[in-house]
Structures are given as C-alpha cells and as structure tokens.
Amino acid sequence: MFSDNHQTFYDILNIKNDATIDQIKKNYRSLALKYHPDKNLDNVVETTAIFNRIQEAYEILSDPEKRNWYDNHRDVFHKDLVDVSEYEIDEKYFQPNCYNGYNDDDNGFYTVYRKLFEDIIAQEIRFYDDPKDFEYPTFGDSNSDLKSVKYFYDIWQSFKTVISFNQLDKYDIRQAPNRRFGRFMERENEKIREQARKQRNLNIQKLVKWLRSRDKRMKKYAEHLAEKNRDNRKKSEQQRRKKIQENLNISNNYVETNGFKLSEEQWLELEATLDNEVENNRQMKKEKKNKTTQPTTIVDDSIDDMEIIGTRIESIDLEPQSQIDPDDDGRNNNQIDCANNDDNDDTNLLYICDVCNKNFKSLNSYNNHLKSKKHLNNVKLYVQMAANDNDDDDDDD
Numbered sequence: 001m002f003s004d005n006h007q008t009f010y011d012i013l014n015i016k017n018d019a020t021i022d023q024i025k026k027n028y029r030s031l032a033l034k035y036h037p038d039k040n041l042d043n044v045v046e047t048t049a050i051f052n053r054i055q056e057a058y059e060i061l062s063d064p065e066k067r068n069w070y071d072n073h074r075d076v077f078h079k080d081l082v083d084v085s086e087y088e089i090d091e092k093y094f095q096p097n098c099y100n101g102y103n104d105d106d107n108g109f110y111t112v113y114r115k116l117f118e119d120i121i122a123q124e125i126r127f128y129d130d131p132k133d134f135e136y137p138t139f140g141d142s143n144s145d146l147k148s149v150k151y152f153y154d155i156w157q158s159f160k161t162v163i164s165f166n167q168l169d170k171y172d173i174r175q176a177p178n179r180r181f182g183r184f185m186e187r188e189n190e191k192i193r194e195q196a197r198k199q200r201n202l203n204i205q206k207l208v209k210w211l212r213s214r215d216k217r218m219k220k221y222a223e224h225l226a227e228k229n230r231d232n233r234k235k236s237e238q239q240r241r242k243k244i245q246e247n248l249n250i251s252n253n254y255v256e257t258n259g260f261k262l263s264e265e266q267w268l269e270l271e272a273t274l275d276n277e278v279e280n281n282r283q284m285k286k287e288k289k290n291k292t293t294q295p296t297t298i299v300d301d302s303i304d305d306m307e308i309i310g311t312r313i314e315s316i317d318l319e320p321q322s323q324i325d326p327d328d329d330g331r332n333n334n335q336i337d338c339a340n341n342d343d344n345d346d347t348n349l350l351y352i353c354d355v356c357n358k359n360f361k362s363l364n365s366y367n368n369h370l371k372s373k374k375h376l377n378n379v380k381l382y383v384q385m386a387a388n389d390n391d392d393d394d395d396d397d
Helices: 021-035 041-061 064-072 109-125 146-156 179-212 216-257 264-290 305-315 333-341 363-371 373-386 388-396
Strands: 351-353 358-360
Touching: 021 041, 041 064, 146 179, 146 216, 351 363, 358 363, 363 373
Parallel strands: none
Antiparallel strands: 351 358
C-alpha cells in the first residue's frame, strides 16, 4: 500500500486527520517495527523505501507547527493527488447539444447536469474536514418539487469554492532562506491560488445562470408564482371592497341614529368617490416606497380608508332629522317642535348628543347643535373610531 504515491501522511500512518499526538506515536512505532529494514532482510530495498516514508510522515505530523503547515499545503507534498484540469467546467456543458430533451434519460437534461453537479460536489467535499459541513443541494430530476428547485438555484448562484489550489504554488516555501523570503513566497503563492478560486467560482456561477434560464422546472415555478400572486391580489381586492362596504354601513348606521340622514344619491356618490380616493391613497403609498431616494411627495401613512370616509361625510350637506319620540302616536314633526318650544311645558324631555356628550332641553337648541362645525367634526372622528378595530387588517393589504 505504501507504493501508492496518492497517499497522504495521514494515510501512511493509518490515522485520521484529527488524530492526537499519542495516536500518531502509537501507529508510528507499530509501523516502524514492522517495516524496519533490519526486520526484513529478505526484502531490504522495498522495506527501506516504505520505512523512509513512514519516518517522513511522522517527522511532519509529530511537530504541531509542521503539521499545521502541512494541513494547509498538503497538495505541495502530493502534487499528483489532484489534477487541476478536473476543476474546470467543460465548454460542452454550455451548449444545448450537450443533452437530448428535458427528461431523465441517460442523455436527458436532468441526468446530464445532475451527474455534473455530483462531480462538483465530490470535488469540494474532499476539502472539508467533515463532509456534513457541505450544504449545497443536489440538482434533482424532472420530478423535483418546485421549492427545492428554487432553493438549488438560490444557493448555487452564490457558490464559493473551498478548494485550496495549493498544487499551483509557484514557490516551495520550505526552500526559503529566511522568514522574510518565506512570507514573500507565501504571498505570491496565495495570489495564484486566489485567482484559481475566483475563476472556479465564476465558471460555476455562470453555469448555474445558464441552466436556470433553460430549466423547465424554473419556468413552471415562475408560472406558479404568477398565479399565486394573481390569487392574492384578487383576495386582497375582495377584502378591501368588503372592508369599505362594512365601513360605509358603520357610517350609515351611526349618522342616522344621531340625527342625520343621507339620501340614497348621496350614499351612492360617497361610495363611488370613496372607492376612487382609497385606491389613489394606496397608489400614493406605493409610489412613496418606490421613491425612497427621491421623496418629492410626502404621504402620511396614517391616512386610511376611515379617514377618507370621515372627510367625505363632512363634505356632504347633511340634513338633520328631528328627534322622534318612540312613544309618539303619529304626531308630525311640526307638532313635536311646537310642543317642545313651549317654555311653560312641564315636560322634562332631554335631547342627548352622545357624540359630544351634551344634553339639550329644547329641540331647537339640539337641532342647532347638530348643524355646528364642532359636532360635524366629532361625527367624523366617531366614524373613524367605530371602525378602528378593522384598520390593521386593511393596512396589511
């Protein structure tokens, strides 16, 4: 086994890469006794070569400083371990005639590139102390679920190799006459390695981009995403219109129970205008987010559908209703008005404005209050507060 030039020093001593110094010494003694030339007089030439390799391995691995340097420059000692050309991506993989159809046949798109990425993964894993640390996903096949396909391209498009490329070193720093020359040699070697790593990263990222534009699975994913977005927009629009209608109902009920009545035409006008203004408000918010670097238009994010509702209600000419006594047997409003205008009336009927938290002894004063600007502003605020619990969901749309 020691005639294999592809062996590392760890292989020669039959130990793991993380072996302790005690394990190194133990295995060295055992192998040195077994292959010492004096113990193998019938095969001195071969055992001498083996014994020399065992000693070389022990000399490096038993010294912490030399071992650390060896771990970082292993390919310098074993340049025939790796062929640099194997890290290159053949140009044929960038040609459509590299595969035959989008299927899982031996020459199909998914089989050809699955095998290619399996080779790339095998090349990278060799440079990991623990293969489990390698987190790049496999290419999959024609039946791979769309999420895993998307994940594959998301990860590999930012690929970074861990291959050392020490076998490309121009200088053997073991031959440096002093530390100064050693540092210079190391810097020059690192430039060469970094250039090789950069080129490999670019080649694989280029391959991933080329594949993504042709992978039928990604086209299906794009169609799936577009359909999902359309459904979400449709649901969002339905919820928005439902919310507007609920807010209009809240406004309608409150205004009518507090002495006002909007005609049918006014409510239709309010609903149509509100729909347009809410949509315009949303569009302004989107434009603001898209122009964060040029904030030419300031839009208050606190503006919501209910504020627009309140504004529209205030702008409409509201007609105050007379307060009707629920026990009234059919008297008209004029009779009620006359009855309550009598200063000598013994009736203790009070007119209450819940919005402003005020009481009025006469209908005239109550009606005047309902026409006041202060009351109209309070109506608008009340309408906004009435639907406040529903505002958060609407903002998320």
